Amino acid sequence: MVGFQEIVVAALSCITAPIILLCIYRLTLHPYAKYPGPILAKLTSLRAVHYAHTGNMHLDIERCHQKYGKFVRYRPNAIIVNSPDGYQDIYGNGKKVKKARSYKVHGMTNLIGIQDKKEYTKQKKIMQPGFSDSANREHEPKLIREIDTFIEKISENETSEKATDGWSNPKNMTLWCNYLTTDVVSNVIFTTSWDLLTSTTNHGITETFKTIVRLIGVLHQWPILDYYELSTILFLPHLAWSPSSLRKFSLSVVACRYDMGEKDTSIKDVFGLFSSAKDPDTGESALAPLDVRRNAANFIIAGSDTTASSIAATFFYLARNPTAYSKVAQEVRSIFHSASDIRAGPALNHCVYLRAAINESLRMAPVAAQPLWREVDPGGCMVDGETIPGGLNVGASIFSLHHLSDAFPDPYKWDFERWIVNPKKDEEAEKERIKEMSRSFAPFSVGPRQCIAKNFALMELMLTMASVFYRLDFESAGKLGEGKKGTGWGREREEEFQFKSYFTSYMVGPMIRFRRREI
Numbered sequence: 001m002v003g004f005q006e007i008v009v010a011a012l013s014c015i016t017a018p019i020i021l022l023c024i025y026r027l028t029l030h031p032y033a034k035y036p037g038p039i040l041a042k043l044t045s046l047r048a049v050h051y052a053h054t055g056n057m058h059l060d061i062e063r064c065h066q067k068y069g070k071f072v073r074y075r076p077n078a079i080i081v082n083s084p085d086g087y088q089d090i091y092g093n094g095k096k097v098k099k100a101r102s103y104k105v106h107g108m109t110n111l112i113g114i115q116d117k118k119e120y121t122k123q124k125k126i127m128q129p130g131f132s133d134s135a136n137r138e139h140e141p142k143l144i145r146e147i148d149t150f151i152e153k154i155s156e157n158e159t160s161e162k163a164t165d166g167w168s169n170p171k172n173m174t175l176w177c178n179y180l181t182t183d184v185v186s187n188v189i190f191t192t193s194w195d196l197l198t199s200t201t202n203h204g205i206t207e208t209f210k211t212i213v214r215l216i217g218v219l220h221q222w223p224i225l226d227y228y229e230l231s232t233i234l235f236l237p238h239l240a241w242s243p244s245s246l247r248k249f250s251l252s253v254v255a256c257r258y259d260m261g262e263k264d265t266s267i268k269d270v271f272g273l274f275s276s277a278k279d280p281d282t283g284e285s286a287l288a289p290l291d292v293r294r295n296a297a298n299f300i301i302a303g304s305d306t307t308a309s310s311i312a313a314t315f316f317y318l319a320r321n322p323t324a325y326s327k328v329a330q331e332v333r334s335i336f337h338s339a340s341d342i343r344a345g346p347a348l349n350h351c352v353y354l355r356a357a358i359n360e361s362l363r364m365a366p367v368a369a370q371p372l373w374r375e376v377d378p379g380g381c382m383v384d385g386e387t388i389p390g391g392l393n394v395g396a397s398i399f400s401l402h403h404l405s406d407a408f409p410d411p412y413k414w415d416f417e418r419w420i421v422n423p424k425k426d427e428e429a430e431k432e433r434i435k436e437m438s439r440s441f442a443p444f445s446v447g448p449r450q451c452i453a454k455n456f457a458l459m460e461l462m463l464t465m466a467s468v469f470y471r472l473d474f475e476s477a478g479k480l481g482e483g484k485k486g487t488g489w490g491r492e493r494e495e496e497f498q499f500k501s502y503f504t505s506y507m508v509g510p511m512i513r514f515r516r517r518e519i
């Protein structure tokens with residue numbers, strides 16, 4: 001008779017034998033077996049899950065590239081590459097890749113998540129006019145209204161103590177920038193304002209956004225993707241509440257906007273564009289109600305925390321770099337002669353120091369620092385000279401790309417002048433240097449799936465910072481957001497703005513105080 005011990009041994013063998021075989025396959029015969037990387041990363045995606053969960057993935061990837069070189073096997077079925085050519089080969093136009101299956105967690109029928117290239121082209125055609133130059137001109141007055149409120153609020157002294165020489169109390173800029181950009185999104189996409197700048201009622205949604213991008217970042221590495229809803233509840237209960245919270249919020253936003261549209265048919269906004277779009281072949285609604293809701297949710301998040309983090313980073317670096325601060329201040333204050341002059345156009349484009357400061361902040365603190373995974377089409381593709389077989393994942397971290405020392409000498413130093421033609425050097429050579437450097441600069445990604453709202457976001461960044469510089473002085477009021485000794489690899493540089501690399505990056509701080517200028 002078979003004893004209990006034998007049954008246990010047989011059961012354990014049944015479980016362990018396939019795992020051992022799978023490990024041997026992954027280490028020897030797998031098409032990615034030849035690429036170097038941490039042994040655990042070759043065997044399981046759980047290592048990547050860990051780094052996505054802690055928000056340290058950008059640092060881990062940076063360390064892996066330093067240790068293993070340009071190509072690193074980062075998950076059993078995924079490699080990352082760090083070179084400008086590799087980046088273009090994956091994300092550039094006409095490449096034989098599509099969004100990875102992990103984008104399913106965004107919903108595969110909304111713009112950011114669509115994998116199928118034909119479906120994507122159809123939806124992009126609907127959305128693109130919402131961020132064209134002429135649409136951006138229509139968005140501008142809404143944007144300026146919110147920036148005015150932002151400036152009023154950040155320069156207030158909210159404490160009961162009497163203000164000292166006109167300075168405001170210190171403001172946590174990640175929070176305030178989130179209030180600004182979320183109010184901007186609500187206006188531009190839905191013609192409403194959630195009033196985060198002026199009321200605390202909706203402040204809770206920023207916590208929902210943070211939790212959902214953390215969850216999405218983890219799920220992009222999740223090995224049991226087909227069961228992600230159930231497995232999230234089981235293994236990540238502290239994050240699992242966020243999708244339903246976002247769903248509830250976006251449902252109410254959509255319902256509210258439909259109501260407004262019924263009362264006032266003249267409303268023009270991005271939501272109107274995609275919710276009323278018709279399929280040219282059938283004349284039916286181009287997007288199903290679920291896709292309208294999912295796209296609404298996507299715009300709410302993609303449009304708010306990204307821009308907020310970028311503005312917060314710009315404040316962090318300018319407040320710590322007095323030379324840059326005074327050059328930008330002098331530039332803005334000499335180009336514009338009244339606050340109402342500050343509009344998108346040639347004068348704003350002349351603010352080269354400001355644009356350089358923004359570029360450098362986007363380089364140091366990119367908002368999409370995790371690899372944006374792509375799946376190679378059947379037939380394979382070439383990435384920086386390597387043949388990659390179809391069906392596998394490839395990606396690159398924008399953070400590592402932005403810290404390539406060949407492109408950016410002294411890469412961890414915030415040096416805005418690297419973006420400016422040095423008048424003491426040969427002009428043509430300088431232009432060539434900047435052009436070459438720009439090949440390793442991709443805060444909005446590149447190619448067909450780059451940020452649809454890139455120009456709008458840049459306008460938001462430029463207008464916000466120019467308006468702040470024109471109307472206010474500001475200075476650092478604390479260490480929040482800085483690196484600190486003893487906090488781990490990559491987190492010790494005091495002069496660097498720290499962030500968590502969830503699907504989009506999450507910052508804390510900086511603390512800044514403001515004073516209204518006599519104009």
Ligand code: HEM
Pocket residue numbers: 111112113124185298299302303304306307310367368372443444445448449450451452453454456457458
């Ligand atoms: C500084 C601000 C911003 C940065 C750095 C940024 C960056 C990016 C990046 C890197 C992607 C590619 C994502 C991927 O491949 O999965 C992306 C996509 C996208 N972004 Fe932005 N973004 C910003 C602001 C905005 C704003 C303001 C909006 C909308 C109001 C927006 C809407 C979107 C959408 C809808 C996509 C998906 C596009 C597609 O797949 O075709 N973003 N963004």
